[in-house]
Amino acid sequence: MTTNEELFARAKQVMPGGVSSPVRAFGAVGGTPRFAAKAKGAWITDATGRQYVDLVGSWGPMILGHAHPEVLSAIQRTVEASSSFGAPCLPELALAERIVSMVAPVDRVRFTSSGTEAVMTAVRLARGATGRDAIIKFAGCYHGHSDSLLAAAGSGVATLGLPDSPGVTKGTAADTIVLPYGDLTLVEETFAARGEQIAAVVTEAVPANMGVIPPPAGFNRGLREICNRYGAKLILDEVLTGFRVGPTGYLGAAALGEGWVPDLLTYGKVVGGGLPMSALAGGAELMDLLAPAGPVYQAGTLSGNPAAAAAGLATLENATADVYTHLDAVSTRLRGMIDQALTTAGVPHRINNWGNLFSVFFTETEVTDYDSAKTQDTAAFGRFFHTLLDEGVWMAPSAFEAWFVSDALGERELDVIASALPKAARAAAQG
Template identity: 60%
Template sequence: MTAASTPQAANPAPTTNAALYEAARSVIPGGVNSPVRAFGSVGGDPVSMVRASGPYLTDAEGREYVDLVCSWGPMLLGHNHPAVVDAVHRAVDAGLSFGASTPDEYRLAELIAGTVPVERVRMVSTGTEATMTAIRLARGATGRNLIVKFAGCYHGHSDGLLAAAGSGVATQSLPGSAGVTEAQAAETLVVDYNDRAALEEVFAARGSEIAAVITEAAPCNMGVVTPAEGFNAFLRQLTARHGALLIWDEVLTGFRASDTGYWGLSGQPEGWAPDLWTFGKVIGGGMPTAAVAGRAEVMDLLAPLGPVYQAGTLSGNPVAMAAGLATLQNATAEVYGTITRRSQQLEELLVGALTEAGVDHSIQRAGTLFSVAFGTSDGGVRNYADAQGQEAFRYAPFFHAMLKHGVYLPPSVFEAWFVSSAHDDAAMDRIAKALPHAARAAAAATA
């Protein structure tokens, strides 16, 4: 670009949502830096946010919304929690990045290892990196190539994990992604969630080639799907029987579905643990941090100790570590109690409004996380086919009615709803007032 064609600094910056989106689209593909932020499946222009506080977001036009996205999970304590902001300010004052080890890295790792049964934790910057590393580790540890994943589960955007992925891939109705080679796709075997017989079959046919099964601890990226009774324990037994590893993706559910993630509701009471775990979102408290963790025997295969290479310029970044540590240190039993109560209250309000408006639906839950699926009262959602078969057309008018009445929901029916410990009575009142409008809009929708 020549200097003459560079946008002129003298031009006033756009200040409306529509103008900002227009400006963004001219320089950013689709105007967004992550497809889930686009309003592709609900229509209209994405809203540009400029500020956040407690349970609220404020857009470029000064409109305030109760936030039920919570940055897609990380904001467990609400936005700009004073302890987190203080910790970040202190970290920033000390230096943005050192490219060397720092004390907070091992404190955060210790905190994670003190909460769930893992012996080693390696910090990375995104959930995608965490699952990608876990897959490489599983292949390095077993000497096998194949990975089993479930249709509708999302584990980030590394090549091998995009087959039949949920979240943005589901929202845009894509089977996978262009740019993934056939060879990579052939190394990922996709099975229906909650389908034990299909898994038995895959392992009977190719068990000796399978390095790992990767699963969301509870799927939350095709909407929430509650694992069938005993399904996760079955995965543990099946993988162990065939010498494959179980990769337990808690990027979304970790430190959020409960204080010990979804493992606290599944593996812990049943007395088992996976081989490798992935974390993200809450452990960074709103800054880019994620982690891969597990037994020392497997994790110590990572460089510099072992032959499995993994690295990151900004891994364990001190500002991100400070945000994550402060978030987890303030994630008390009281915080989880509030989130549990608010999440149940939200579900009751939602079910009440939908029932009153005569909208057929079901609610799927995983600890403090839940989502709604329209037209699914007969059987609920057990897998990706059920999620895709719902009356998704009801969501766009529902979403826009909530937005109009000051509530920011995920702009896709295939996402979980997130609350924080900052969601107070005033925020819940606003949601309660908005829901009947949205439920009526959903009732009136036609395919």
């Protein structure tokens, strides 16, 4: 039988690092990535036939679990009528109408294919609308790999401890102002100094790419107020939180209750139900600056792809209130189980969560920003990770990622995790 080692060796011959996206290569934890062969519900099977309980969910999209029957049949029905038209089509219209009807301040949706593309376009739109060049982003937040958003990025950039990427021009980098997360005073001072140059502030609704960091009370609302005062746009990146922390994401769960809305929202992951689909969304006035309604150009051969739109729509339709209740309950139980196992083994740790989204930091320090996230004992995480994997638990190979729960996690899966955790915690303790 082919082993994962053999497959990875072959992959490295034909793909840089053997993968299509860096974190998958296990660089931060060592060892060999498992090649996925199939998945159903909360279970993922590797190319050798070994099964694991999945706590990654394709890094967020698979909120209903894998191969959900309704999502599968929506994809199958749609693909029978062709997998791409390159023309307006009914599934994208239905998905756009659903998003507009679900998400209060949204009048318009532009579909793109990856989260990167959605946020990149949102930044271009903000620049086009304001006639300004600079943007503010926060250290450790990840908004995809477009040039202007790579500076001090979270996710794989954090996982691999990479400096800002070669290939980004000095001019582009100079237009990105990176500030530490959570410090409104610094944002205020930066606007006071350069306010007339700043097109937008872009922030993750809840940072989750340096591990999960709940926004300090009033931080996002404060960004809104400062942007208003200086005529800058606020881009709330909900690629990860959108339709995951609740049916209307962070916006519905927090912002609307506080009485504010961003200028632009970006979606990805859950909105495509596991197929390449993302979106930017906002009010008509700003969104209608996008071509062909307006002058800000953006396009895509596969944008609004019918199969991806159908998968997204079926996912949103099946993500009922009961699903979110279950996600919250499973997340709470998992956090309790992990905390207990690590405490018993004497492993310093912190668990942060925002709703069902959580992460475990192997540190004694309270984690509130990128610097504190980096105090982690990543070697302890690596031992924890590998023991869990050996025991049949599939989790993100990075100390800087969120754990993603799905509706398919039930008692059987929680039992597997519960019996693996004490051993993993002991491994983490053996530094």
